Each structure stands twice: as structure tokens, then as C-alpha cells.
Amino acid sequence: MTAPDAPADPAASTPAQARAAFRAGLRTPTAGWAAGWTQANLIALPRDFAYDFLLFAQRNPAPCPVLDVTEPGETSASIFAGDLRTDLPAYRIYRDGVPVAEVADATEHWRPDLVAFLIGCSFTFEAALLEAGVPVRHLETGGNVPMYRTDQACRPAGRLSGPLVVSMRPVPAGLVAAAVRVTSRYPSVHGAPVHVGDPAALGIADLAAPDFGDPVELREGEVPVFWACGVTPQAAVMRSRPPFAIGHAPGHMAVTDARDSAYLVP
Structure with missing residues (x-):
């Protein structure tokens, strides 16, 4: 199947339209997409590592600002109404800290014990x-x-x-x-x-x-x-070598249903 072309004006896309394009196979960095809507980094780790990562994020809030966390096995989040397995442009699969694959669809790799974290993005x-x-x-x-x-x-x-x-x-x-x-x-x-x-x-x-x-x-x-940068969690995966993890391909983010303005402070 041929991957779809990017829309003429990616900035005008809604989050749902952006996610549909990525689910259909469009692979592209997401900077400039869905103007006004927040983008997020993804890291998904086995439940056994979820507390360790929450503590890591709490201790390192500049690179790891947590916007949302799923229950184990969930494939959507309160700020992401799409499917975390399919609706990003590209994913990296890690085994023992080594990136073993970069895929457009992470469904076959997703495990019922994975806890997904959405991390703030400078886009x-x-x-x-x-x-x-x-x-x-x-x-x-x-x-x-x-x-x-x-x-x-x-x-x-x-x-x-x-x-x-x-x-x-x-x-x-x-x-x-x-x-x-x-x-x-x-x-x-x-x-x-x-x-x-x-x-x-x-x-x-x-x-x-x-x-x-x-x-x-x-x-x-x-x-x-x-x-x-929110790729810091993946650098931690590569250094610490948990048995399994899934992250976004750097620059290929989750386009959420939260507004940029929600994260603006006076």
C-alpha cells in the first residue's frame, strides 16, 4: 500500500486528521502539524518499570514533564483519543536497551503490561x-x-x-x-x-x-x-537496558487533543 501524501497545510489539520494520516502510513516529522494542539513524546515500559520511570521523571522534570499516564495495556489516554499503537508516524522498539526496529505500526509489539507515558514536547x-x-x-x-x-x-x-x-x-x-x-x-x-x-x-x-x-x-x-528534550527517556532506556520498551521515533510525535494554551502559564 502506498503511503498517503501530507496534506497541503499540515498546520490546519485537527489532531484526529493528523492521527488518521499517520495511521494510514504517512511518515513525517510532526513539527508544524495541527497548530494550537499539543504534541507529546511517547515512552511505554513494562509495569514493573513504571514506578521507576515516574520517579525518574519527578527527579528530572525539565526533560521529562509527564502530561499523561495510561493504565497497563491501555492504548489511549485522557489527552490522546487515538490509538497509541498506530497513530504516531513512527515508533522505535527496544529490547534490553537496544533499538531493534523502527516501525510505522507498533500493534504487534504492544504488550498488556505496558504503561505508556506522554511527555511534554518543545514543539x-x-x-x-x-x-x-x-x-x-x-x-x-x-x-x-x-x-x-x-x-x-x-x-x-x-x-x-x-x-x-x-x-x-x-x-x-x-x-x-x-x-x-x-x-x-x-x-x-x-x-x-x-x-x-x-x-x-x-x-x-x-x-x-x-x-x-x-x-x-x-x-x-x-x-x-x-x-x-523528551528523547531523554529513550536515552535512559539505552543506558539502563530494561527488557522492553517502545518509544516514538524522535521528532515523530503523538498529536494530542490538549491545547497548547493549556500549558501556558501567566
């Missing part, structure tokens, strides 16, 4: 950045946001530990304060940047070689700005 505040005049390069180019493992360790919890993962957006130097101000009002979707400037301070050797996503151009007069 939620990108429209607000644009409204403030801050450019978002990966939206300009139609690519995926670049994401990097850092040398900064998250606080461990139970059997889970791992490095902080960050996303990066180049920002003109004169607009960095605006970017900080805008994103600080979205603490449930990563909030303010964790670092501005020299990537080496985070242990990032080469901005042109992200660990996940696509590289973007850093232009003259721009500063790299880094936000905590």
Missing part, C-alpha cells in the same frame, strides 16, 4: 516563538529538529539512569532573551532553555552531527540555544 512552544519574531530553522527547512546527547547526567531513579538529551534551535543573538522569556512560560513542555551558547559546555562536539533529527544551519550572528 508546543514553537508557534509562540514565531509570534515573538524568533525564527525556528527546522520549520523553515521542513526538517526535523536536531537533538543531542549531552555529558550531563540526569538524576537516577531506581533502575533508570541516563544522560540529558537536548534539542537545539539557532537564535539571533538579539532575540535570545525573547526566546527565554517565551519558552519559560511553558514549564510543562520543557520550559526555558537549559543552555545558551558554546555546545562544548554540554559535551556536544559537533552541531552538524546530531544524535537524532537533522542538522540545521547556524548562521552568522546566531547563537545555539538548547532546550531539555
